[in-house]
Amino acid sequence: MKAILFDRFGGTEVLREADIEVPQPGPGQVRVRVKASGVNGLDGKIRSGMLEAVYPTTFPSVPGGELAGVVDAVGEGVRDVQVGDEVLGWADTGSYAEYALATIVAPKPADLEWQDAAALPVASETAERVLNLLGVTAGETVLMHGAAGGVGTLAVQLATARGARVIGTAGPANQAYLTSLGATATVYGEGLVERVRELAPDGVDAVFDLAGKGALEDSISLRGGTERIVTIADFRARQLGITFAQGPAQAAPERLAALAQDAAAGKLVTTVTSYPLDQAATAQQVSDAGHVRGKLVLTVA
Template sequence: MKAIQFDQFGGTDVLHEADVEVPQPGPGQVRVRVRAAGVNALDGKIRSGALQDAFPTPLPVIPGYEVSGAVDAVGVGVTDVSVGDEVVGWSDTGAYAQYALATTVAPKPADLDWEHAVALPVAGETAERVLNLLSVAPGETLLVHGAAGAVGTIVVQLAVARGAHVIGTAGPANQDYVASLGAEATVYGDGLVERVRTLAPNGVDTVLDVAGKGALEDSIALRGGTDRIVTLADFRAHQLGITFATSPKERSADHLAALAQDAAVGKIVTTVRAYPLAQAATAQQVSDAGHIRGKLVLTVA
């Protein structure tokens, strides 16, 4: 099968197309004929070698954690998924490929296309988890740094659905987009504290940093301390006494199925920018640069 892999750490130039063996499902796994794969910021950090201490990665490796496609083989013990089922979930073997193995998958609704489906596993799970971690309640004000990205897009919508007042930071080009999700939008950078205080004169109850662009000090100033601030992207968190949210040990197919159904009927909006699999390096370059609106996706013919 065709796959994108890298044999050494470095820039996006280390990504290349390779012919590799089609993986065989083990117990509890399904094999998915991939139609779309999600691109995440973590993919580029692992590729660069920057996270080798935290996430030791044996080479060569096929990147990618999110997959949507049709099941074409099932392993021993799989009873709730059948060959031919259209699914979305988390890849066990790397999603930048024509085939991938997966243990946790959810049904893909017929009214949800492959690209928008694959925008949900990581962002949806992360959004729900951090909102619970922050105990966001109705009537509270949540500040989201990086509200236009894949996670931010879903966080804003879920928080608004909880009855929270959301303020979202983004670049100038994404102000209308963030506002369309239900947040009050403002630009990041110098003067942020004053702008947020104008939008939330009674203060900010909780803060989520998805961007990792040096906004933690401003967040502490707005909160008056480090309580109820969580970052997903700024590795200075522990130095500042702020919680860094790590990946979960377990994933829920049921939660993903519910989110996919909401997306299919328009209760949750996702925005995607798609590239063919062969342009994985270009997609990762865009991801590495940041300031993404919505989700970057690779399509597999």
């Protein structure tokens, strides 16, 4: 099968297309003929070697942690998924490939496009996990740094669905986009504390940092301390006494299935930019640079 892999750490130039063996499902696993694979910021950090202490890499390595596709084989003990089922979920093996293995999948609604399905697993799990860590409830104001990306797009909507108000930061080009999702938009950068205080005179109740670009000090000023601030992107968090939310604690297929139904019905907006599999390096370059609107996805012919 065709797959994207890397044999050493480095920039996107280390990514290459290769023919490798089709993986075989073990107990509890299904094999998925991949139709679309999500591209996440984590993929580039692993490729660069930045997270080797957290995510040890065995070379050659195929990137990708989420997928949407058709089940074409099932391992021993699998009862609730059958060959031919259309699914989305979290990949056990790299998903930048024609085939990947998965243990946790949910049914894909017929009306949900493949690329939109692949945009959901990691982003929705991350968004809901952090909102739960922050304890966001109705009537509260949540500040989200870098809210226009794949996780932010869903986090804004999921927070507002709880009855919270979201103040979202993004670049000038994404102000209208955040507004369309239900957020109160403002630009990041110098003067942010003053802008947010003007928008929320009574203060913000929680902060979700998705950007990792030096906004934690401003967050502490706005919160008057480090309580109820969570980042998924700034590795300085611990030295500042802030919670770093790392990795899925427990992926829930039932919740993913419900969100997929909402996306298919138009109740949950997904914004996707797609690249063919052989342009994975380009997609990761865009991801590494930041300022992505919505989700980047690889499509597999």
